[in-house]
Amino acid sequence: MIAPICFMVLKSLLIIFYVLVLVGVMLFIEQWATRFFSRGHYNHSTVNPLLVFFKLLAKEPPLSAKIPDHLLLKMTPALNFFFAFLPTIVIPWSDPFILFGTESQSEVFTTSFGVLFFFAFSSLAILTVLWAGWLTQKEIPTLSAMRAAYREISCKIPLLMIVFSMILYYRSSDFHQIILIQEKTTWGLFKQPLAAFIFFIALMAEIGKPPFDTAENSFELNGAYLAEYTGTQRLFLFLAEQVNTLIFTVVFIHFFLGGYQALPGLDQLVTSYPQSLFLVQGLSLFIKMAVLIVLYTALKFSFAKFRHNDLMFFGQNRLLPLSFINLLVVIVGQYYKEFGHFF
């Protein structure tokens, strides 16, 4: 009993460390891409995120007399980080591999309903954003936190409709099964392009990437709901946002870009050296992630920001009907595939 628990603890800590390293590398890539696409307007160093990390670690957060609950103020950023990290428990990073002599899955919690689990837990972080905004007892942070929540609601529903259609299409809510089906046939991007497009747009709104970041508006409002936080509180809120970006990007890759399966050319390494499975698949996943992060940055400098009401209109009146149409098409297609006729 104790040995499996110790093994689970070790695997959890390794995965947390792996995700944090990936977040760091992702930030470096984002900084490089921002310098590249900003055409000389953004001159910060590529190692800026690392310097910000050390600065926030050393800062002492001030205490205001007007805050209603100091304990909740200190706890909320940590809670936000906790809820942002919790969905990583079901994300697979590679095929099962040998660790300390035993075959081990790459995710901490192996289930057949990982997709449902992921989207259920990913909804919890926005609550802490609401608390973070409201606890400051100021208008701009409170309103911006509410806007972030409304943005999430209006774009999460089309996202979930696409998730349902993908579960129906792949006949499974297990990430490993979905990736295996893509390995045998083709990537989901070529089979369901409309779903991929809607998922990508809704994902960018969900994680608050420009041009959908009206609620945060880092440059104009100094992070809006983050404005009253500094030190480790701001660090946790910032890290939670980055972890959210990373895990949703990985879920997009698992649904539409073949997941962790080795890219053409790298799969020969796996057949020649089976011990390098985790490294090769990790590298393939990393390359796909890097491409998407560069794409986010390119879109940031290509489109004007959405106004808040325009964003909600877009989510509810444009993305939602399209996602329903996609779901209907998938249902009809799967019915015909199963029974061979309609009546």
Added chain:
Amino acid sequence: MTILPVIIFSFCIILCIAIVMLVSKFISYGKKETSPKLIQRPPSIPLRKNISIQFYLSTIFFLFWMNWLLFFLLPWMFVYQKNGLSRLTTISLIFISSFFIVGYILASLKTYKQKDET
């Protein structure tokens, strides 16, 4: 046993949070922590009375509680757990669900109290 990895992973995240906070405390050790009474923030825009925070908070809280129920709890209980739930799983699920109810009640009470004071 089913929910044990979730509990262990949660404790590991809490451990990481505690380590970061301790490191931060160690780095900033020696600085005098200012008491809440000493800092007098400059006058800022207070929350307007006509913003019904309680309504928005409670609505969104309820929506996400329903989200949790619909997309995880109900499918798990009725589709996957065909042989019934183990005691540990049941207690964990009740604890997680009650977190939302308690949080909603606390948020409502705090907002109500704040409204009274303003």
